Amino acid sequence: MEKRFDIVGIGSMVVDLIYRTPRIIGGEEKIALQRYETGEPVRKLVGGVTLNHLSWAGLLGLKTGIFGRQGDDEYGRFLRAGMDRYGIDRHITLDGSASSFAHIFVDPNGGRAIYMSPAATSETTGAYLREHHTDYIRSSRLLSTEISQLPLDAVVAALEIAHEARIPTILDIDIPRSDAIRTLGSEMDFERALKFADYIKPSKAAVSELTGESDTLPAARLLREKYQARAVIITDGESGCAIAAADCNQRIPAYRIKAVDTTGAGDAFLGGLIAGLHYKLDWQDALKLANACGAACSEITGATPDLTKSRDRVFELYDGSSFEHKMPAATKQEAGDSPYDNAVSHFLTIAPEELVTLAHRIGNQNDIKRIADLILKAEARGGRVHITGIGKPEYVAGYISALLSSTGTPTYFLHGTECVHGSAGQVVPGDVVIAISNSGETGEMKATVASLKKIGALIVGVSGNSDSWLAKQSDAFLFAGVKREGSPLNFEPRASILAEIFVLAALSIELQSRKYITRAQYNAWHPGGTIGKATKE
Template identity: 45%
Template sequence: MADGKLDVVGCGSMVVDLFYRAPRIITADEKTILDAHDAGGSVERTQVGGLVLNHLGWARVLGLSAGIFGKMGDDRHGEFLRAGMDRFGIAQHLTLDGSSSSFATVIVDANGDRAIYMARGATAELRPEEIQRRHGAFIRRANIISTEVSQLPLATVNAILAFARKHSIPSVLDVDLPATDAARMLGTRADLERALRLATILKPSKAVAASLAETKNGDPLKMAEKIRGRWGNRAVIITMSDRGCAIAARDAALKVPAFRVKQVDATGAGDAFLAGILAALRWKLPWEAAGRLANAAGAVCIKRLGAFPERFELRREILDLYGSALPETPSLRNDGFRPPSPVEQAEHEVREIERFFAQSLDELKILRGGLDLGALGRAVEMIRQAQARGGRVHVTGVGKPEHVARYAASLFCSVGTPATFLHATETLHGSLGQVHPHDIVIAISNSGNTEICSAAIAIKEQGAELIAVTGNRNSDLARLADLVICAPVRQEGGGLGLAPRISVLAETFVLAGLSVALEVARGLTAEEYSRFHPAGALGDAARRRARDGNPKGKG
């Protein structure tokens, strides 16, 4: 497939979506607390997104070969997006000379409705003259071309659609902005009119269609017919949210009802829907079947958080709703995925490892620049004062921070500050007796909103002081604490970006730094260190330093 035809080639928004959950979408001058995504307490979830990249991902799930061209930044968001494309086998023809890659903040409420704040980045910088000069050969590989009215300049959209028409390639235009907004933000009304005429097929939402048909509460099918009659498209397909879609084509005019499913997040419904239309066009399905397939893809999408499909097995869910088999594609297995060769897989794994190392170093550098060293100093003072009163040090955490807590307690002991691990869950079932008034408890949690908070309340009621090591200064744990050491990270690294990796590094980094300060405050000598390590290489090294008269290893 390296130089062969591609079922669909797209150009447009490629976005890193930063998802947050909230009880509701708030308005101006309001404030709310974000909900955690899962039991681990993370409030942010990072996913591949963007209108065009989303529908290409769903097209891959449906068995199409797909490619994308355009511009992005040579930055961490761009790396994340390209890794997602690699995982889904989306061919890429991208220049990395943009100012920055696009990202969006997506707030999803309890009903699955959302508010989106988007930074267009490099997508907005793709110029019309680059289409033929930089990407022409790649675009000519397409059987269908897709683009959007969302982030691209309208002049660039017109260059893409004109190229498609010149080379007799059908084009699909996803119109995501109302006419007045599109003309104001992306070009001119004349630019928009030209794009609408050039596209083979238009796919607007009902709200956008109303702006194109210049009506407020019109029937979607009548709006689709009016729009098609005005701009002469082969078909106009209007999505109607949970009511399905309306299709006005040269040989058909119909509404196709939606499938009833529980909505979790509607962010990518229209993108998955468009993938179904693209698949139907590629396989020349009748319009009623095209609507059913598109509705099935949209329904499967809204059952989960995020707009980009996370696995190819979603194809089976789509087929179950659609109720029919899909044609085989000659270049792909029926599950829509050509497995990478062993060499390709190994190269991909190495790239992911390198990306993780780079992300980790970047995050730790940012953490170091923003770390409140004064808070570490106050933590040392609190611990020393507690020890003077006969108090002790305990370290606790839930989940992966539990392992960090065990390490920190052991490390503190080894450098002369006795500390014990406190099991957070068992604290509520008897182990609270381990904690006395005047003790210090260090509680570790990236989100600060996990089960650790129940333990923290009990610890405070026991009369102990609480030091929180957390990535969330506004968390419940931070509000309970006597002192907060904030260690935030923006990303966890890894393919999904979900497993605690970089946050664990940050917590370990901070607590290791605290151990250094405690060691210095105590005035630990090599002779004392050797007594704490009667065996092993570290003990031997400490004894040699003590014998050589270099008790602190200086010299």
């Protein structure tokens, strides 16, 4: 069979909900969580042992794929969008009860506590895997799987299919043997899984039960001898790793870094190790590459790479022999691929995620309250409210003008480019002008705002860039930013327009609430149509 992939994997694919805590607490304790710098109380990221290591392998240029089972739900859509972002092909069935998620609590030193809900992953049986995914396994040069959330009979089935097709296998043991047997299957299947694996990568936490050894290097030797693996590699956090192989028995120290969050560091390590095997590095260099990935992962929040900087950071840390490597699969468009594949589904996933993130960022509502104060004080002095925008935000301005006017705050639309050709005459000193620009750097907006400030208007800037010219020139500022538009080319303003409407609609609610607009007042301004009829009754 044609080998389409360098590696495919089955196992955990999890939505990680990551919280900051002053410390990891025990039973019967309570503690207040800390917010992120952006004001978010929680971050939602893609994760899971298998998805994590595939994302790091893909970052280093490998063609990766993931297979298994999910629910057709919000978390599943979030995960599949993440797979697309990291260039991970997928062969996923959507008949599970729910998609997997985990609550992760991280302390200031990067220590963590993780509570997992494996959901559909734990419902995958060996028979199910053989029925749905056999050909997908055979299409790869290497298979990875895990002992973490996947039932042991499914782990064995995946390894057997690969073994029958003479495909090398890697087994990541993420939990102790007793936990695996208690929650995932039988002792016999646990032993069979290790015997079928060509490369075994247990964490140090899983090793002591397997060998009775606390020292990683002797433990690696014992495991290799017992299961006749090509190599056993044991990770040991900030101490690095140990390997037992035919031509290499040694410890490789970790790189010294300041850890932010160690979630997924072992998974990133495995992604680097897989890349080292793919590029045929010797063991020392392969493990240095693996350690570099683990270290780079520990410097960021979450378990998957930051596509803007993690690759560069890996090669800053890596001090092994140079080698020719490919660019990340996630940043190159394969022949025949199109940004329009699944474009609607992509948008329907991305846009709500961006709005939820924005809601967390402005959740304390201080900026909204400050702007409402500014407007109410201006109105008390006889001032009026105007709203303007350049490009697509012009249409947002038109809608918000109508919304504010119909909910108790008379607001006048001001044409953005006509402002410097006479329309600024509708503004008098002390008026408030809401100015909308996604970049906050548009030349026309700069000219408009500059002319309005000369008149003596108070400027409320609305932008997706809090460091923009508009933000700095404003008397009050409201952030309305998104990282992803959800558009096929990621330039066309879609999610950013929704974000502008979203935050300004919130401002309209604050003003309406302060003025305590009654149904009768609303009907006086909006007597027509179905709404007029409903508010009159």
